[in-house]
Amino acid sequence: MRIETIFEMTSPCRDNFRIQGYRFGEGEKTLAIVGAMRGDEVQQQYICSQLVNRLTMMEQRGEIVRGKSILVIPSCNPFSMNVSRRFWAMDNTDINRMFPGYDQGETTQRIAAAVFSAINGFEYGIQMASYYVPGDFVPHVRMLKTGYEDVETARLFGMKYVTICQPRPFDTALLNYNWQLWDTKAFSVYAGKTDRIDRNTGNETLDAIFRMMKRTGIIHQGSLGVAYDSILIDEADLLHIKAHHAGIFCRLVDAGSRVAAGESLAHIIDPYNGQVLSDVKSAAEGTVFFAHHRPVVFQNALLFMIHVA
Amino acid sequence: MIKTIVSTELPIDEQFRIRKNVIQHGRKDGLRFCVVTGTHGDELEGQMVCYELARIATERIDLLDGTLEIYPALNPLGIDTIQRGIPNFDLDMNRIFPGDPQGTMAEQTAHAIIEDIKGADLVIDIHSSNLYLRETPQVRINVQNSEWLVPFAERLGMDFVWVHDAATVLEATLAHSLNSTGTPCLVVEMGVGQRINHKMCRRLVRGILHLMQTMGMWKDSSIDELPNPLICKGDHVTFLNAETSGVFLTELKCGVNVSKGQTIGQIVDPLCGRVLSTVSSPVDGYLFTIRAYPIVYEGSLMARIFNLPC
Known part of the structure; x- marks a missing residue:
């Protein structure tokens, strides 16, 4: 394992900002893994720390296939995590919406450019991602539909779901989108949680990443766990359930729960008198793919996404 | 007349509302001119411009021939909390247009705004840079719409018109979404975030009234010709x-x-x-x-x- 500095810059009054990369194996650029891009992605940071830990031991045991190299960047944004801010603290810009970056541009464009320069040209790319709507997911692999998305390789993770979605204009500056356009088979892996560490979903995600590495011939061995025959879904086909009322949100089911048609998923209660304003029900039988997790909700907020089956 | 274009419950005893002031006089089937601002909660110059326009148009309503609609706060929670974006929402509001009636509350709001504004004869979308940059009064126009929009911009009395390249992410702005529907929209930038420059605001108010005058909507012969702006086209x-x-x-x-x-x-x-x-x-x-x-x-x-x- 070799540690290298991907990017470093001075700051006006803090320590230098550094992005560190961990390289394993030798030879062709096979797999790059990018961890926390935002300051609240602690689950993603945790998973990358475990990846580096395990890969270090595997390399010592000769379990990385000869001629294959792996790069792990556990954090692209340590400054924001250190001050509990999701985005770049100085101007609130999102590094993950600055790709492919510009090395003569603004600060977060330069950070994105340095990261992209380090990870460009790899055959496979994995980003430990989080979603712009707050909530919990069933761990899954997600890809933007660019025409280059590789569903068959995504299935090799053996996660329960592989999802695809149509990119909107604001998605065209995401890492996943640009990685695909530059010929890397790119996968965004959603590890269930974002701002807290869940070791169960974290370990499930780690197993999935090592499973993919084994199945694509990057490593000889791996603790593979139980694999799913992944279900491919287009996010537009998920059943979206919204809040008819605002109020205190009492969730009755978690992401991954199997629910019946008509089953109560949550109660929204009046914050003053405790009366149930809305009994949120599933309109169909299926699996809860996404569940809102903030304790209060706005009217019309997205509460659940159900995979109907 | 004050109209509410979006009304949604907030969790604790509060209604989220986006409102507009519809000032109408003369021809009911005349032109419709919209002034919108407050998409970014830290940009405040548009507040004074809206105040002045509402005050002048109300006091001198006899000069108006058509409909002036004023939307001072497209992101009221951002303005109130001194935040550029929408509280508890990751995306810049000016990157989610034309919105989505099935999406998040912010995307539903963006959709409702577009539906309400589209069809206007001209829209002025007022921004004031941000906390980090100071801008001279200027109009920004996407190169795709330059032939159509520069003639409007030249009559607004700003210092500078910047015809810039079309970036894909900018296709999700309010202005681009309106222009795509055939509703002409000019983006004005001036000043600096979280402050109001009175002189710049008065210039823009005068420019808007001048533009309305040239469109036949404001019958005030006392407004003189305004100086021509510098126009930047190309790289x-x-x-x-x-x-x-x-x-x-x-x-x-x-x-x-x-x-x-x-x-x-x-x-x-x-x-x-x-x-x-x-x-x-x-x-x-x-x-x-x-x-x-x-x-x-x-x-x-x-x-x-x-x-x-x-």
Whole structure:
């Protein structure tokens, strides 16, 4: 394992900002893994720390296939995590919406450019991602539909779901989108949680990443766990359930729960008198793919996404 | 007449509302002119412009022939919490248009705004830079719409019209979404975030009334012709980014000509008392943007200069 500095810059009054990369194996650029891009992605940071830990031991045991190299960047944004801010603290810009970056541009464009320069040209790319709507997911692999998305390789993770979605204009500056356009088979892996560490979903995600590495011939061995025959879904086909009322949100089911048609998923209660304003029900039988997790909700907020089956 | 275009419950005893003031006089089937602002909660110049327009149009309603609609706060929660974006929402509101009636609350709101505004004969979308940059009064137009929109912009009395390239992410702005529906929309930038420059606001109010006058909507013969703006078409803007992190010190304001080699400011190290780098102009040109917030990182935008023809 070799540690290298991907990017470093001075700051006006803090320590230098550094992005560190961990390289394993030798030879062709096979797999790059990018961890926390935002300051609240602690689950993603945790998973990358475990990846580096395990890969270090595997390399010592000769379990990385000869001629294959792996790069792990556990954090692209340590400054924001250190001050509990999701985005770049100085101007609130999102590094993950600055790709492919510009090395003569603004600060977060330069950070994105340095990261992209380090990870460009790899055959496979994995980003430990989080979603712009707050909530919990069933761990899954997600890809933007660019025409280059590789569903068959995504299935090799053996996660329960592989999802695809149509990119909107604001998605065209995401890492996943640009990685695909530059010929890397790119996968965004959603590890269930974002701002807290869940070791169960974290370990499930780690197993999935090592499973993919084994199945694509990057490593000889791996603790593979139980694999799913992944279900491919287009996010537009998920059943979206919204809040008819605002109020205190009492969730009755978690992401991954199997629910019946008509089953109560949550109660929204009046914050003053405790009366149930809305009994949120599933309109169909299926699996809860996404569940809102903030304790209060706005009217019309997205509460659940159900995979109907 | 005050109309509510969006009304949604908030969790605790509050209604989220976006409202507009519809001022109508003369021909009911006449032209419709919309002034919108407050998409970014830290940009406040539009508040004074809306106030002045509402006051003048109400006091001198006899001069109006058509409908003036004023939307002062498209992002009321952002304005109230001194946040650029929508509280508890990741995306910039001006990157989610035309919205989605099935999406998040912010996307539903964006959809409702577009549905309400579209069909207007002209829309002015007022911005005021952000906390970090100071801008000379200017109109920004996507190159795809330049032939259509520059003639409107020339009548607004601003210093500068910047016809810029079409970036894909900008397809999700309010202006682009309206222009795509055939509703002409001009984006005005001026001043600096979280402050109101009265002089600039009065200029824009005068410019809007002048534009309305030329469209036959404002019957005030006392408004004189306004000076023509500098118009920048094509790739003629120089961006200056910080070479070092530090504290930026400058005596310059934007809206002035600068010469090649002229010092714009210095980035200094307060701990050791030394100059880390000097920001200087690489061209003869018109300085229309300058850094306002002094703390900078490598790459922070320091200035934008329109390269004046030799």
